[in-house]
Amino acid sequence: MTARWLRFAAIAAASLALLSRPAAAQQILRDAETEAFMADMSAPLVEAAGMEPRNVQVLVINDPNINAFVAGGQYVWVHSGLIAAADNVNQVQGVVAHELGHIEGGHVIRYGEGMKEATGITLLSLVLGAAAIAAGGAEAGMGILGMGQQAAMGKFLAFSRAQESSADLAGARYLSKAGVSGKGSLEFFKKLQNQEYRLAIPQDDSYGRTHPLSGERINVLREVYTVDPAWDKPMDPKLEARFERIKAKLVGFVSEPSQTLLKYPESDQSLPAHYARAYAWHKSAYPDKALAEVDALLAAAPHDPYFLELKGQVLLESGKPADAIPPLREAVQLTNQPLIATLLGHALIATENDANFAEAEKVLRNAIARDRENPFAWYQLGVVYEHRGDLPRAALATAERYSMMGEDQMALRSADAAMQGLKPGTVDYLRAQDIAMVSRAAVEQKRKKR
Secondary structure (H helix, E strand, C coil): CHHHHHHHHHHHHHHHHHHHCCCCCCCEECCHHHHHHHHHHHHHHHHHCCCCHHHCEEEEECCCCCCEEECCCCEEEEEHHHHHHCCCHHHHHHHHHHHHHHHHCCHHHHHHHHHHHHHHHHHHHHHHHHHHHHCCCHHHHHHHHHHHHHHHHHHHHHHHHHHHHHHHHHHHHHHHHHCCCCHHHHHHHHHHHHHHHHCCCCCCCCCCCCCCCHHHHHHHHHHHHCCCCCCCCCCCHHHHHHHHHHHHHHHHHHCCHHHHHHHCCCCCCCHHHHHHHHHHHHHCCCHHHHHHHHHHHHHHCCCCHHHHHHHHHHHHHCCCHHHHHHHHHHHHHHHCCHHHHHHHHHHHHHCCCHHHHHHHHHHHHHHHHHCCCCHHHHHHHHHHHHHCCCHHHHHHHHHHHHHHHCCHHHHHHHHHHHHHHCCCCCHHHHHHHHHHHHHHHHHHHHHHHC
8 A cells, every 4th residue: 555655656746847847858849930929829818817928938849749738937838749739729729728727826836735635645544554553453554544545646636627627717718808719629628538539538537537527628618618709709810820830830840751741742832831841851851842842932922031031941951051141131130039040140150251250149149138048049159259269258158058958067167167267247257157156056956866
């Protein structure tokens, strides 16, 4: 019985670890167009939830499972598999609204309450069971232990299901307040229900599950959504067109090229199909075919910044950095987007032309000013500093990059090297000092745990 408790504790601890470190084992897919779309799509829902859109981020991670979650802070993490499985933008809005319900309800913080209550039941059963065994009632003692484990797990799962139901209803409120139909939410739950059918999950009772059964959720939400004034409101056609684009490029980026070409065959001449095939051909090392798809996109929209970005990316990664600069430069001028600016900085550096390094520094510094959480931008800026012989600032840029990546020992080493060459009291020196202090504390903490 003790082994069952240890297994329960291990599962619960692992769940808590996943909640606190969402992207530790998964690749965050950062893309300028996708992030802009997610921000615009979710902004009305975020406002309806009483939060500030600029403080909430909806980010995509590379995971084929159909899932989304929150894990501390105001971040919603959406799996790439969910976007690929969604039929329209309204379905994604329904999922995001649900996850915002978790944020607004403080469910990640309150997760510990459910764990604490379940653990209390288990510890009590251990004490009573041990006392019974010590008194000679071994069978009774083992029974107490077993019932304690079952009660603890049941309490924890009930707590989790209650949070999910609360988030469902909160999400429905946000959709209604934002004037967005709940049809997509119901449609997506039906997709999940079909998965449950395929996995032969019993549909009569959700006891023993962290989430209510999809059928139960559909029955509750249908009563809410169908009477809402937004029920028959059509999707925004422009937002839906943007969704089809980001879905296609995501499929092209994460899927095997052969799968992408089956899903988006040459006979499909739509913009999303050209987009997906461009990525498929680029991944397959056919730059000419990739550029032909990009040119088809630009023929339809010559000044679309994201089509220009893709052209620059294909040219840069095909060994033609000088040719990549004009489309990337135009894309930056049109969007002022830091991720695209970082790509432009990379292209300027990759030319190995001394005349381009001053522009690269300016572009990269502006990019970092708007998005500091980009390790690759810091890496490129470090290359610029090293090229001009400014080794202390190159070391500081390296420290920033390693700090973001969680490489505390390397961040500490680089920060110490930066401080040796920087003037004490300056902004850069103080920043290097901060990184060194935080990294040193992290290194010491890891050492104590060994």
